[in-house]
Structure formats: C-alpha cells, structure tokens
Amino acid sequence: MDAWIDSNRLIRKMTSQERLVFMTDGAIGKREEPNLRHVTVNLGPGADRSRIVPILTTKHSLEYCLEFAERAYALGFTSLVVLGGDKTDDIPRCVSHAYELRRMIRQRVPGLTLGGWTNPQDGARQVAYMADGEYCADFYMAQIASHYQAAALDDFLSAAIARGVHIPGIFGVFYYRSANVRTLQMLSRFFPVPVDELKRDFAAGVSPEDICARSIVGLVERGVKNIYVSNLPMASGVETLNQIEAKVEEYLVRRGITDAQD
Numbered sequence: 001m002d003a004w005i006d007s008n009r010l011i012r013k014m015t016s017q018e019r020l021v022f023m024t025d026g027a028i029g030k031r032e033e034p035n036l037r038h039v040t041v042n043l044g045p046g047a048d049r050s051r052i053v054p055i056l057t058t059k060h061s062l063e064y065c066l067e068f069a070e071r072a073y074a075l076g077f078t079s080l081v082v083l084g085g086d087k088t089d090d091i092p093r094c095v096s097h098a099y100e101l102r103r104m105i106r107q108r109v110p111g112l113t114l115g116g117w118t119n120p121q122d123g124a125r126q127v128a129y130m131a132d133g134e135y136c137a138d139f140y141m142a143q144i145a146s147h148y149q150a151a152a153l154d155d156f157l158s159a160a161i162a163r164g165v166h167i168p169g170i171f172g173v174f175y176y177r178s179a180n181v182r183t184l185q186m187l188s189r190f191f192p193v194p195v196d197e198l199k200r201d202f203a204a205g206v207s208p209e210d211i212c213a214r215s216i217v218g219l220v221e222r223g224v225k226n227i228y229v230s231n232l233p234m235a236s237g238v239e240t241l242n243q244i245e246a247k248v249e250e251y252l253v254r255r256g257i258t259d260a261q262d
Helices: 002-016 035-042 062-074 098-108 120-131 147-162 181-187 195-203 208-221 237-254
Strands: 021-023 052-057 079-083 113-118 139-144 169-174 227-230
Touching: 002 021, 002 035, 002 237, 035 052, 035 062, 052 062, 062 079, 062 098, 079 098, 098 113, 113 120, 120 139, 120 147, 147 208, 169 208, 181 195, 195 208, 208 227, 208 237
Parallel strands: 021 052, 052 079, 079 113, 113 139, 139 169, 169 227
Antiparallel strands: none
16 A cells, blocks of 8 residues: 555656656466556545556456457547566466457547557567567566666667668666666576676766666757656656666766657
C-alpha cells in the first residue's frame, strides 16, 4: 500500500509536467496487481490519464486481457503496451505471442494506440518480428539499452533501417542506484547488465545520475528521440529525473549537440 501511495504521488507529479508515465502491471514473478483500479481510485480526477500508459502482459486469461483493454479505454487511457511478460514463473500465457493479443485488442478497441516490445540486444531477430505485418503495433518499447553496450544497439538500429521499420521506438535506460552485486545479479535474470563496467564506474566515484545520463546521451547521438527511464525512486523520482536531464544537457552542449528533442 505504501508503494502505491508513493507511485500515485509520482505519477501526479510526472503528468502535471506533461510527461508520459509507463505503468507496469505487477511485481516480477508474482501475480500482477490490478493497476487500473489503483490508479483510478487513488490518483484522482485531476491526472491526465492520456499521459499514463499501462503495460499489460499475456499472463492472464484472454477474457481478462480484452476486458482490461476495454476498461482502460473507457477510463480515459489512450495507449496500451502489450507484451509477453517475464518467464520466471509457471504462470501460463493466454496466447503464444503478444502480437496475437494486440491483434485481438485492436479489433475490440480500435481507438487504443498499441505498443509492442523488443530487445535491442537481439537485433536481427527482433527487427524481423517488427517488420512482419502481423506485429500489430503503433510503436515499440525497447528493453534497457546502455552506453556500455553500444555495439548491440548499433546493430539493432542498423537492422531496423535495413528492414524498413518505420514505427517509432521508445528506448529504455536503467537508473542504476549502486553496484550492489546481489542486485545486479538479480537484474541480469531479466536483461543484460554491464556488471563489471558499473562496478568500475561506481568505484571511481561516478554518480548514478551521471551513469544514466551517459546512456541517454549515447542514444541521442545515434538519433534516438524517445527515451524512458526505468527504476526511478518513487519518493524522489521527479527530482532525480531533473538531475539526470541537467547532466544530459551538459553533455550534449559539450559535444555540440544542441538540437536534440526533450
């Protein structure tokens, strides 16, 4: 309950600054919580729900997923990201692939803007999925990218251009708060974590905000215009993001990049 109270405060602050907020539907490896209910009951009528984008996994019944999409749209949410979900538990998926659910949601709720999911660490194969006409998404969210893993990102972006993928992408950057080995090992179960590089930079006194900013700058330098930051602290997320943005601007000015979008 405390976590939901903090998240509601953070969402209110973010949306009041005209930012988008992507909202996952539960804890890793556990049954997802009804996030729409929490938000609509606790966030209040003042929040701009069109700026809040729920994320739905296929780890529910088909009936639940379709009703979730209908309810989200009826409540004023205009976008929905649909993905398969992590495979760390034995919860069955209602469809074999997330695009199948997106296709059914598009037929049921044509007014929703639908987002897919991709992994830039697996470039050629992931781009092939997105280039397929059955992908059924208006945009895609990319799993965590990092300036430490630039080669994989370059391969992904090159493959997307070569295959003619035109839908916009939103690339993720993770806010690593420390080089705690146990935490990094846990995160490595879900996406590639540059453990050695993080340990090196934290040991050298590089701040979490600097590390995050460097990854954002790495994306901007490659022409990426849409970036989300994951793992911001609930209690001070807005302040932390402002600090990261200030460092990004400083880096871009140093490198002579002055026309990058927010």
